[in-house]
Amino acid sequence: MSDFDLKVREEDGVIVLNTNGYLNNFGGEAIASVCLQKISEGKRKFLVNLEKTEMVNSIGASILIEVIEELQGVNGKIGYCNLAPIVEKTFNIMGISKYAKIHTNEEEGLADLSS
Amino acid sequence: MATENPKVELTLPVLQDMELVATKTAEVVANRMGLDEMKTAEISMALIEACINAFEHSKSNNNVYIHYIIDGDTLIIKVGDSGVGFDQEVVEIPNIDEKLKSDRKRGWGIKLMKELMDTVEFESTAGGTTVTMTKTKK
Numbered sequence: 432m433s434d435f436d437l438k439v440r441e442e443d444g445v446i447v448l449n450t451n452g453y454l455n456n457f458g459g460e461a462i463a464s465v466c467l468q469k470i471s472e473g474k475r476k477f478l479v480n481l482e483k484t485e486m487v488n489s490i491g492a493s494i495l496i497e498v499i500e501e502l503q504g505v506n507g508k509i510g511y512c513n514l515a516p517i518v519e520k521t522f523n524i525m526g527i528s529k530y531a532k533i534h535t536n537e538e539e540g541l542a543d544l545s546s
Numbered sequence: 547m548a549t550e551n552p553k554v555e556l557t558l559p560v561l562q563d564m565e566l567v568a569t570k571t572a573e574v575v576a577n578r579m580g581l582d583e584m585k586t587a588e589i590s591m592a593l594i595e596a597c598i599n600a601f602e603h604s605k606s607n608n609n610v611y612i613h614y615i616i617d618g619d620t621l622i623i624k625v626g627d628s629g630v631g632f633d634q635e636v637v638e639i640p641n642i643d644e645k646l647k648s649d650r651k652r653g654w655g656i657k658l659m660k661e662l663m664d665t666v667e668f669e670s671t672a673g674g675t676t677v678t679m680t681k682t683k684k
Binding site for chain 1: 562563565566569584587588590591594595598640641642643645646651652653654655657658661662
């Protein structure tokens with residue numbers, strides 16, 4: 432089984448999730464679990480930094496759609512940053528980038544989400 | 547030593563994340579062909595989806611077979627399983643707007659394969675499915 436790590440912190444009212452490893456079903460569930468917990472605590476802004484995730488699969492990415500759906504229900508927002516070109520292309524094909532802004536880096540994402 | 551249409555064969559057990567073994571082999575073959583980084587990543591992503599489909603949808607615990615064939619400037623990849631097969635005609639093309647309203651968020655594999663590779667063809671019978679994908683260096 433591939434390793435997948437998630438580091439979570441809060442900055443300027445934004446929950447920042449830094450991933451490390453292959454974003455498969457386990458990775459997607461780990462992200463969703465944190466987001467759903469934070470949403471239940473009243474948090475509404477999320478930034479997922481995928482700098483250390485070179486590859487995703489469609490099952491992991493599908494779970495990210497669940498997070499988008501959940502955030503739509505509470506007027507929340509999620510963004511992604513530092514995507515490998517193939518991950519960005521995958522998000523574009525799936526339409527995830529239609530509902531979650533893709534940022535070049537964490538600074539840009541934080542500036543957008545915390546404004 | 548030159549070989550006409552050199553072929554690499556891989557057998558994968560149906561185990562979590564075995565698709566990553568397939569991508570490592572694809573990277574070596576693509577590098578041998580001089581494919582650029584993005585094309586190699588597209589092949590890897592499409593291969594991940596083909597393997598996941600074979601693992602999950604074949605309803606079989608048998609192995610999955612992958613053939614990488616170098617045909618000039620074209621890489622041909624065949625992913626075969628010995629599951630129960632599927633009917634292409636009933637596979638819906640996913641759409642994010644509909645998925646957001648649906649309980650079923652999955653079902654993106656075939657769309658991704660078709661968008662990422664030059665050609666994708668399925669041969670499916672009651673005895674199994676083989677997907678053949680190609681990517682040309684150009």
